[in-house]
Amino acid sequence: MIKIAENFVKSFGLNVKIEDWNGSLGNYNREKDIISLNIQRIRKIYSHHRDQIPYIKSTKDYIILITCHELGHRDDEQELKPVSVYFDHITEGDEEKLFLVEEYCNEIMDKVLTRCVEREVTAWELGKSYVNPDRIEDYNVMNEKYIKEKRQSYLRDTDEIINLKIKMLHLKIQKEVELEQFNKAMNVKGN
Ligand SMILES: [Zn+2]
Numbered sequence: 001m002i003k004i005a006e007n008f009v010k011s012f013g014l015n016v017k018i019e020d021w022n023g024s025l026g027n028y029n030r031e032k033d034i035i036s037l038n039i040q041r042i043r044k045i046y047s048h049h050r051d052q053i054p055y056i057k058s059t060k061d062y063i064i065l066i067t068c069h070e071l072g073h074r075d076d077e078q079e080l081k082p083v084s085v086y087f088d089h090i091t092e093g094d095e096e097k098l099f100l101v102e103e104y105c106n107e108i109m110d111k112v113l114t115r116c117v118e119r120e121v122t123a124w125e126l127g128k129s130y131v132n133p134d135r136i137e138d139y140n141v142m143n144e145k146y147i148k149e150k151r152q153s154y155l156r157d158t159d160e161i162i163n164l165k166i167k168m169l170h171l172k173i174q175k176e177v178e179l180e181q182f183n184k185a186m187n188v189k190g191n
Pocket of ligand 1: 069073120123
């Protein structure tokens with residue numbers, strides 16, 4: 001099955017490596033220049049949930065269309081960095097406390113989702129150049145559906161991270177208050 005994708009990229013004279021993995025259906029790793037495909041999941045969806053992807057003609061067709069999308073990520077040289085940058089630059093102290101402000105959380109959420117959609121739309125567009133003209137329409141349907149799902153999963157993940165941040169902050173603040181009270185009490189005794 002991996003051979004299908006390998007032969008496909010070779011037909012464009014490309015040197016990109018293809019590997020099987022058990023993550024998302026498809027992924028492109030820029031550092032290693034590897035496209036990863038979850039062959040088991042692709043086969044499973046095609047054989048058991050074909051009603052969800054009526055536009056796919058065969059497992060081979062599915063593998064090729066996903067590979068085209070991943071080649072699109074590969075061709076996106078200005079690819080936006082993963083969304084985790086929005087969390088990484090927030091370290092500790094006052095900046096971190098911004099997560100207690102609802103508007104700030106909403107803003108982060110918006111940025112994450114916009115970035116996610118932008119990345120995927122670019123891959124979709126650039127990937128088109130590899131798609132057989134007969135399959136373009138179905139490739140478009142696949143990408144539209146995929147981006148919606150991806151957006152949903154980013155929404156869930158980001159929400160989870162933000163909630164975790166808020167919880168940690170509450171704990172931290174509580175500790176600070178306790179420490180302050182303790183120190184006050186000690187001072188009283190000391191006097
Ligand atoms: Zn993608």
